[in-house]
Amino acid sequence: MTTIPTATGPIDTDTLGFTLMHEHVFVLSEGVVANFPRLWERDEQVAAAIAALTEAKAHGVDTIVDLTVLGLGRDVATVREIAQASGMRIIVATGLYTYDVLPHYFESRGPDHMADLFVQDIEQGIQETDIRAGILKCATDEQGVTTGVEKVLRAVARAHRRTGVPISTHTHAKSEQGLRQQDIFEQEGVDLGRVVIGHSGDSEDIVYLEKLMARGSYIGMDRFGIDMLLPTEKRVATIVKLCERGHAARMVLSHDASCHIDWFDPALIKQGLPKWNFLHISDDVIPALRAAGVSEEQVRTMTIDNPRRIFEAQGAY
């Protein structure tokens, strides 16, 4: 048993339950709402978020990990308000989300300064609250490990080694960016078993996925509902194959969904990605996995035991 922070206070890892490891409450373009506040209908969006998370709880979701960090419009006080009202347990993150360049502030400063800020979020609290981050987040997309991205990866690795909180990433799976992230983490002395390589579920390439797991990392099968990248049937088939090959202990499931994302017209999302919500795994994916022969024990491993193990592995090193 280990105590970890959530938006509404510390909990024992024993009580995490069914956990979605890569989700978001709100994803908002950094700086846009601050400059054009009329674009953000806060009260309506908060009410809708409370309703969506209350419903997810009723469908068996006990905990979500909100990987919203600098670059995605993080606002942890609002997340706490939504967690309190919905009863959903929410673990929040620190880190920096970019595919390429950094905010100008960080361009002239080194990775250790960035790591100091992440450590403050983990040890003291985020945005002048007492809400502490329980996980570190970074991203590598198609552009690869650019100068900016490399600085973030090293800062995240150093903050991880100073605090022991796990790392969760965004990757472009098709160009095998997970392996590049593992290279940098390895150089920084990170135990790759403390890392979740995210968006691995966008790939059907068993060779690539087994390479990631052979180095010890968990893989995030975490974009259920984004059918334009890979439809649910193919995502399910890949997990079935990997379970058959003995990898249930290295996979976690999620949607990378949000209560609201301002990157696209909400009507287009509803129409184009109707299953991109917090219910799809409980309602459709798990029944499909069972029907394809994945055992009850393997489902439990991926949805309950692996998240608990990821958060239980604590301690600086």
Ligand SMILES: [Zn+2]
């Ligand atoms: Zn995400």
